[in-house]
Amino acid sequence: MQWTEIKTLADDLAQISGVSVRVCDGDLATIQLSGDDAPLPVFRTLPTTRWQVERAITAQGDFLALGIFSDQQLTGYLIAGPCESESRRLARIMGRCVLGATHPVTIHDDHIKVPRLTVDLAATDSDNDAVVARRYATQNRLMVTITQGDTARLPEMLAATSKLDIEAFFSRVPNRRLRSAKNILYVFNTMCRIAAERGNISPVVLDRVSSHYAVEIERMPSLDHHQRLTAEMATQYCEIVAARRDNHYSRKVNQALQFIYRHYQADLSLAEIASAAQAAPTYLSRRFKQETDETIFEFINRYRVRMAQQVLRHRPESVTDVAFRVGFNNVTYFNRMFKRYTGMTPLAYLRGSEPTVPQ
Template sequence: MFPTSTVAQLIQTTLHLDVRAYDRQAQLVVAVNNPAVTPPHRPAFPDLRTLTKCTRFTDVWQLSYFLIPQSAIVWVVGPFTTTALTSQLIASVLSRNQATISDRHQFAQFYNTLPILSQHEVQTTGTLLVNLLAHPLRIPAWQTLTTPQTAPAPAALPFKRPTTTAHHYQIEANLMATIRTGDTDKITDYFAPMTAMLDFFQNRLANRPLRSCQDMCLVSNTIDRIAARQGGVHPGDLDSLSEKFALLIERQRSIVGLKRLIVAMLTEYTQLVHDRSTAGYSPLIQRAVAAIWQHLGDSFKVASLAQWLQTSPSYLSRRFKQETTQTLTEFITAQRLASAKTYLLNTTTPITAIALLVGFSDPTTFTKRFKQVTHQTPSEYRRHPRS
């Protein structure tokens, strides 16, 4: 019988999922994983000492695992996800688990590396694992046979684009205009035609439909990024979003999953322009707005912001008011309250924690400012939000 480490290595190499084996005292026996994507927290599994049934387990961080018990060993394969985790979903999970601000970047990077399995892939992968582990490992001695080549293989014909290609380019042009203006209503009109493009392009590489669709998604990611930049989004925000989707595309293993990613990309890039466009602002105010968004949860003053921008507080305040029609304090407070509303509606995070997460020094000040703007306390807004 082959050692446990050999079996674990075989599973990891084949499925590209991390593999652990625990004994019946829940002590780790072997682990084969990618150290570059190690979870930033310690997984909390059910009691492995009493586990008797094959289980698909999803923890509070929305990470899924296959748990497969044997007489002396419990195999744990994962983590993976079953949906593309958008930035809003990631923020919701991190907030719900009260992750500290300093940990959030590390968590977000980790989520962006996770493989995404469709429901069908979950079923087939689980079935494969159970049957593989039910029998002793047998590695055959392979022989190699090569078919004699009597004549040179004919050169592959270049891909011939159908006559609808021009129509596809027109869709892309209109799509970029929609992202560029941050039109979150109109962008939904492009979900169907953009996902249909994957069907159109999947035969571009012979016998490699998934790779063809991944290439198409990478192109779409670039197009969406360019449109959002033209719409006035700071490059720093675009870098993280573009990198996230590039990683998700490469780790996706089904065309259905890629179609979900296309929709997520369109939604997030357009929403980013809608929320964070600085088009029309001077370079100074664009930098000021970007700094505020990037450090919204931190405690900072106008004087420190002006010093970082190498200008005087009075000049910065005057220019900011002229260009945005808001004072710096009004703008910062509005952004913090908008972020707080997201937490209140999408998480169960305590209100005192939300106050600190969005940059208020104490919950009392947060509640007072929130009620001044919404005419509701945070608790009332969470129960019955007004538009």
């Protein structure tokens, strides 16, 4: 049988059976795949004769491997799977189609063993199975939403997440509910970071965001902030993915933006930003305004105010300290810019956002 015929047969088998079928060479490298790209198990043995089918039985389902021969020489494999039912019948069909005869195939079963568990899965304090399944499904949907940068759907996913019963988690560390809540948020921060990384966000950007929230989590003063910080983290990661997807800025403007994000706390100059973007200052100023509808320093001021809001929301520092922290060297100017972009003074914002310190 020629390779072109084998490939056509693989397509036909996949269409008829609904099972993924792939043609592989002698080293199990995929030559053609028809169906989903399910990872292959590690076959402990493989067919060595024409009439042998190796059936690997795994938790995913059964995988069937049939040898492809040229004369008496083994040249590759036809592999189908995972197959959840009727795998024996499919093995016989594969043999007859490839070998073109009614000679019965020999099916050898290879059970891929699961490592022995040392965890007691029947622990009496385990959650209800249905509750656990629902919790995982909700978390997975939230991760997909972040990966896709779907900011429109995010509120719905966050609402579903807020309905999960996480009270039991707050007792994981006995008599330390706040410590338990922080541990949960560390896990959630990692989960969001992984979801955003799947959305093709730079590890450098993600490391900075993740590090920022690690600090915010540890500084969380009470359980009252748990839900708000959860929503803020998910929103931030999702918006980063959405911004990358919708970003139509030129390379020079993107370079300037990335430099500003990393160095907004410094006393930035146009010459310094232009050098980082490898562009002439006048050219960068013109392109930046054309593409963002703001001048470079309007953008910097607005971004600094946004960062100031983050500080004021989570830590009751003085307005002067916050101004210098985010890159303003004049408190009066900071107050004016803050009111321009938020509609209120920093002091009013601080009083309205002051964290509730537990008694």
